[in-house]
Amino acid sequence: MTHTAAEAIVRGSKSRLRARLLPRTLEHAREIPYYRELWGDSVARDGRGLAELPVIGKAAPAGGAAAVRHPGLTPAVLLHSSGTTGTPFVRYRSPEEIAAFGELLRRLSEGARQRLGEDRPIVHFTTISKRHHGGALNVVSVDRTVTLSLMNDNDLAKAVALLGRPEFFPGLDKPVVQFSGSPDDLVILAHTLAQSGLNEVLAPRTITAVADYLSELQRAYLADVFPTARIVERYTMSEVTGGATRCPSCRLLHFDAHVQPDVVSLDSDRPVTEGVGRMVFTELYPFSQYQPLVRYDTGDLVEAVPGGSDSCEPGELSAAMVGRRALTPLVTHRGRTIPVFRPIPLREALESSPAVARAPMYGGMRLYDVIPGSAPLCRPEFVPGTPDRLELTVVIAFAPHLYPDHTEAVRKELTSTILAACPELAELVRDGACELILLLTADRRAAAPFAVRGY
Numbered sequence: 250m251t252h253t254a255a256e257a258i259v260r261g262s263k264s265r266l267r268a269r270l271l272p273r274t275l276e277h278a279r280e281i282p283y284y285r286e287l288w289g290d291s292v293a294r295d296g297r298g299l300a301e302l303p304v305i306g307k308a309a310p311a312g313g314a315a316a317v318r319h320p321g322l323t324p325a326v327l328l329h330s331s332g333t334t335g336t337p338f339v340r341y342r343s344p345e346e347i348a349a350f351g352e353l354l355r356r357l358s359e360g361a362r363q364r365l366g367e368d369r370p371i372v373h374f375t376t377i378s379k380r381h382h383g384g385a386l387n388v389v390s391v392d393r394t395v396t397l398s399l400m401n402d403n404d405l406a407k408a409v410a411l412l413g414r415p416e417f418f419p420g421l422d423k424p425v426v427q428f429s430g431s432p433d434d435l436v437i438l439a440h441t442l443a444q445s446g447l448n449e450v451l452a453p454r455t456i457t458a459v460a461d462y463l464s465e466l467q468r469a470y471l472a473d474v475f476p477t478a479r480i481v482e483r484y485t486m487s488e489v490t491g492g493a494t495r496c497p498s499c500r501l502l503h504f505d506a507h508v509q510p511d512v513v514s515l516d517s518d519r520p521v522t523e524g525v526g527r528m529v530f531t532e533l534y535p536f537s538q539y540q541p542l543v544r545y546d547t548g549d550l551v552e553a554v555p556g557g558s559d560s561c562e563p564g565e566l567s568a569a570m571v572g573r574r575a576l577t578p579l580v581t582h583r584g585r586t587i588p589v590f591r592p593i594p595l596r597e598a599l600e601s602s603p604a605v606a607r608a609p610m611y612g613g614m615r616l617y618d619v620i621p622g623s624a625p626l627c628r629p630e631f632v633p634g635t636p637d638r639l640e641l642t643v644v645i646a647f648a649p650h651l652y653p654d655h656t657e658a659v660r661k662e663l664t665s666t667i668l669a670a671c672p673e674l675a676e677l678v679r680d681g682a683c684e685l686i687l688l689l690t691a692d693r694r695a696a697a698p699f700a701v702r703g704y
């Protein structure tokens with residue numbers, strides 16, 4: 250099963266493969282007391298009824314994903330991520346699923362190498378380590394993975410010294426270099442390497458951003474420093490095996506074949522084919538076995554875009570990133586539930602203006618403690634009323650009382666960029682249902698970095 254599933258994923262169409270794996274996935278899930286009780290007897294006997302099944306979260310209903318345990322398997326790996334209640338959410342994996350997943354990664358990476366006609370050895374440097382989530386399932390399948398820590402100045406100096414070595418492994422001639430890490434880590438690394446010219450010496454083949462949202466500015470900077478690299482934007486979460494890659498051409502999410510993605514209504518557990526909804530994943534057998542997540546709500550909102558990626562992946566679901574549901578106020582307007590604003594496009598709108606102040610890149614390092622290169626400083630507050638008000642406290646990078654005309658120009662420009670980025674907000678404002686108020690201040694304490702994902 251492992252063998253054939255992994256092989257089919259590399260070759261076949263995604264939805265066909267998912268349809269093939271789904272019946273076994275549900276059959277396996279029914280061996281788990283949690284799902285048996287949650288589903289009852291009647292539903293999803295043959296895989297056609299996936300949409301009928303309830304959506305689960307980390308802790309609900311009835312214990313949620315945390316209560317899922319296969320009685321016949323033994324966990325070998327523990328991963329932890331932050332729970333909404335402050336208690337860590339613990340995710341276990343069994344040797345069987347780790348083997349199946351490892352096989353899949355190996356075949357995917359082999360397939361990619363054949364397509365690219367690449368036979369040089371790879372050395373992969375990553376800033377993602379087990380310290381983040383307790384255990385690690387490889388982000389990429391590469392034998393030579395080196396972890397770089399970027400916690401402080403010493404770490405950074407060590408990383409640069411290591412990357413500057415004439416050879417990484419004895420006898421490994423001219424390896425292909427890859428980097429992966431969180432967007433801020435990658436930007437810090439790029440900035441440091443560019444100062445010594447090491448960016449050109451290393452000439453990485455791929456730069457993979459994980460664990461957080463890579464903004465357009467960050468992406469453009471990485472592409473500038475590493476012109477030979479393919480920039481890969483991964484949308485993943487530590488607790489789900491599988492996720493999506495943001496497409497460089499259509500800019501939508503293309504989902505991994507080994508998970509079943511669904512966009513589910515904001516009002517019910519029904520799937521939607523267009524508009525903003527909740528991002529729900531079903532992990533497919535055999536790639537998740539001890540604690541398989543079926544209809545798991547990631548807490549992210551996405552927009553289902555019908556036919557959005559037809560030029561790249563005809564017939565497959567594709568979606569645009571909207572942001573964390575917990576950070577997104579929802580309202581009912583014209584009979585439907587909509588987000589007041591879209592956090593990720595809002596962040597892009599704020600970042601597009603150099604007038605908006607930004608957080609330092611990283612507080613633990615002397616240089617990056619002062620370079621304002623991280624998320625823009627903005628605090629959104631939604632005040633229900635008649636009409637509702639969306640107050641955005643935005644820190645600007647100059648003193649508004651000294652530049653009153655410029656301040657007004659910035660306000661006008663930001664307002665129109667934000668409304669263009671958030672269609673629901675534009676509709677609410679147009680219909681008189683919501684007012685958008687921009688409070689511009691130079692007080693850097695007035696707003697925290699506008700984080701849209703994070704660990």
Ligand SMILES: [Zn+2]
Pocket residue numbers: 496497498499500501503558561562
């Ligand atoms: Zn695409």
